[in-house]
Amino acid sequence: MLIAAAVCPCPPLLVPEVAAGAAPELDGLRSACAEAVRALAAARPERLIVVGPAEPARRGPHAQGAAGSFRGFGVEVDVRLGAPAAEVVSGGDGAAEGRPAPSLPSSLAVGAWLLEHAGWDPAVPVEGLGVGEPLEGERCIEVGRELAGRAERVALLVMGDGSACRTLKAPGYLDERAAAFDAGVARALAAADTGALAALDEELAYELKAAGRAPLQVLAGAGAGARLKGELRYDEAPYGVGYFVASWSS
Known part of the structure; x- marks a missing residue:
């Protein structure tokens, strides 16, 4: 049964080394994400x-x-899902010696980074699931129900962005429908409204390039009937x- 959830965005810019000189611009977002992850830990799942x-090649389950x-973004930052940070030795070709080849999609890599930097207890099992934008809503709901039934x-930890069309300089350019779409998501997260999600x-x-749609609908399926309370910690549109950053708790 689902007893807690956190929603966080998944831009690689959350990792300060990736953001470089622009890192301070997202300090508030990082802080909200850290608080949401700590709230997850406090629920003792x-x-x-x-x-x-996730892109097609990296969809599906990912083990602890x-x-x-984040080497594809020009920085030597590696993570492991649900595992504490380990010293990485790089070979001359830039590959990490003694570590498996990266398999996590960037969204789950950001999630792993958040867990690592929030001091997630490695004794609590962690697994990942990459889902694709084409996954239909009904199937997302079914997946969520399956996930919620894996333990008592x-x-x-749901990673996903809202629309990418809020301004003229946004990745998807300006779409007048984007603000209303995001406002609806924010209301649903604040109220833990699984029906709205x-x-x-x-x-x-899809038209608004909202990469978080499928993960949010997985959350809707997992949380259906759980009677959780919602708290919206962050709702902004930088870039x-x-x-969004939100916490759902019992």
Whole structure:
């Protein structure tokens, strides 16, 4: 049964080394994410599942200890899902010696980074699930229900962004529908309204480049009937992309 959830955005810019000189611009967002992860830990789950959008090659389940990397963004930062930070020795070709090849999609790598820097207890099992934008809403709901049934006390860390069309300089340019779409997501997260998340318009989300639609609908399925309370910790659109941080708790 789902006993707690956190929702966080998944831009690699959350990792300060990736953001470089722009890192201070997202300090408030990082702080809100850290608080949400600590709230997850306080719920004392038996199992944590990190859910986020993924490209086709990296969809599906990822076991605890799965490797992720931000080397594609020009920084030597590696993570492992649900495992404490380990010293990494780099070979001459830039590959990490003694570590598995990165398999995590970037969204789950950001989630792993958040867990690592919040001091997640490695004794609590963590697994990941990469889901694709094409996954239909009904199937997302079914997946969420399956995840919630994996233990008596399940927690989810849901990684996903809102629309990417809030300003002229946004990745998807300005779309006048984006603000209303994001406002609806924010209301649903604040109220832990699984029905509203389940009803998100898939076509509109696609047009607005809302990468978090499928993960949010997985959360809707997992939380259905759980009677959790919601708290919206962050709702802004830096860089023209809707970012939300929320906590659901019993």
